[in-house]
Amino acid sequence: MLYRKYLVFAITLFASTAPLGDARAIDITRPLARGCGSILSAAKQALFEQDFRSHRIVSSSRTGPITIQTYFHVISKDDTEAGGNISDEAIDRQMRTLNTAYRSSEITFNLTKITRTSNERWFRQVGPSNAEIEAEMKDTLREGGADALNVYTVGFEVGDIGLLGYATFPHEYKAFPNDDGVVVLHSTLPGGTTQNYNLGHTLTHEVGHWVGLYHTFQGGCTGPGDEVDDTPAQSSPSTGCPVGRDSCPGGGLDPIDNFMDYSFDSCMARFTPGQVTRMRDQLTTYRLPRDNSPKVPTKPTFPSIPLPPILQPPTSGTSESAIAAPVQSEPAPAPSAQPEPIAAPEPVQPEPVPAPEASIQPEPIPVPESVQPEPAPTSAPVSPTDLSDSKLDDCPAPSPSTVTVTNFVTVTVPATPPSATPEPSLV
Template identity: 55%
Template sequence: MLRTLVTLLLLSSAYVIATPVNSTFIGRACASHPSDEKVLEYEAHFAAHKVEKESFSTDAAAAATVSVYFHVISKDSTTAGGNVPDSQLAAQITTLNQDYSGSGLTFTLAGTTRTVNSQWFNQVGPDSSLQTTMKKQLRQGGANALNVYTVGFVSGSGAGLLGYSTFPSDYSSNPTDDGVVMLFSSVPGGSTTNYNEGKTLTHEAGHWVGLYHTFQGGCSGSGDSVSDTPAEESPASGCPTGRDTCSSAGVDPIHNYMDYSYDSCMNQFTAGQISRLQSQIRTYRSISA
């Protein structure tokens, strides 16, 4: 979902940019930005099928468990070539659990596959046939399993991305497609400057559990469908304290994991986002504490 230098993609998939966000934006970029029409479709379906239940426990010992499968795609056997070491994958799981500590979710490493395939590493991207082939061969588990594919995003439809994800309600129509594809060097200790503390997966997993970008819809409409995230006209870059792009109450939520700020700037989900993600994964992923 994320690009270092955004070149807008006019693609039809639910998880790619369907409406221009900012054609000159430089920084984090995520290809999971549905059009306003797609958001209306998602929200209508959610309203009609929402599963109600008591709030999740925020006690980690009683938290709902999400099994994570890493699929490490590399062009060769080196770390620079995409062969992310186990230590960095473990650090990524730790980061996920820290960032989602108030959500009632616990992420556990269920398995790791390693594939040397330079074509996948370089060219996999949103809606590509290579992505379809890769996921068909590698995906594991059901709707409640988070599959994460680490690639290089060198060329093709994914060129320059940091990552992208499917949304929960997409699963029933295309289970094999479900999951996150992310830049290998954005894991903790990776080589992507300003985006190497593991927040890319935190952000992409946010989409996987049903959250939109904080700037979804800009300053008008229902925005990200969460009432306690201030409206934001466009993605933030860096860590612009005090940034305020909409006239409604509240400054831009630059510290929110669902914005585009530097990893070092991100540190929060709101209570409303937590409530939404819990409802989304109860409804679509059969995950409940």
């Protein structure tokens, strides 16, 4: 037989008279009480607490709300509610009850998924006394990691008759991850048929173990008890709702209204501040990511980018940094021998734009065609006879003149005596 070594806390429902047969045949009108299916010995408790002290991460390292993704696995033997096929509405009521109970701890349970499995064998036989069948169910259905709560609803009809529920502890996940979770009797959900235990606090109690809490009566009146300072010592579990019970004189009244006692659902109402601190410490140590960030990137936020060749230091040597080159949006006007545009600022080296072309070199500005129809000889005197064959026959002969042509047309006309005939107009 498959054997899995893990601690299980169980709540047992028992009648005060004849031995139990089928759980559905229990006379629920008779007095009923919770009981523990697996009592935690002082030796095991000491071992668990030693591990916790060695690895503890205090809850102050993780402030604010904690959200637990919750997977609800409904196991049934048929499609009826009596056969375990509980409704979505019943699950919603259970989740509201659970979140109300844990509100003071700022722990929220988010219903992530509901699965439904019709398997009579699982429904009837799953329990701590049937480890092999339990392992088969959990190996098939469990989802998520250490921080995911898996809830299974079954019938406890064979082997663990009368059981209300059981759970695993946080530190057990590392060794037995598939065992992790909470198993409860389907009729303990709000509106169920299990009298005095049908308000949904069986799941509240079992999730308390899942987040690391012990029973308030752990260890009785001596020893470390439940490892929480503000829960009075209690010699034994409560039955019903015994207001004013004081089983360990001197330490205060028994906390019969605590979710980790065995009172009726109607009596359960609170966790103490010390319990809240412990459950958050246990979650932070064993179930939640070790750092306080919601999400930690797996790669650097600022990736390393290699320098392109243009950004490498120049070989010619300069006092300016080559990294300024990418700022230029246009090619640098400097010659190719000087790769750095900053080495020669534009005001110092205006080439190839020495001056606006429109004001320096109009294109083109030759001598008007009416004056210079054909190339004129440079520095050659113009005689009146040379003009005799031209179209200016009717014009009087001008005085000797000198015309010099350079890049720009320059006409030099020497002064003539007042009596000389006016020279031709250059229009």
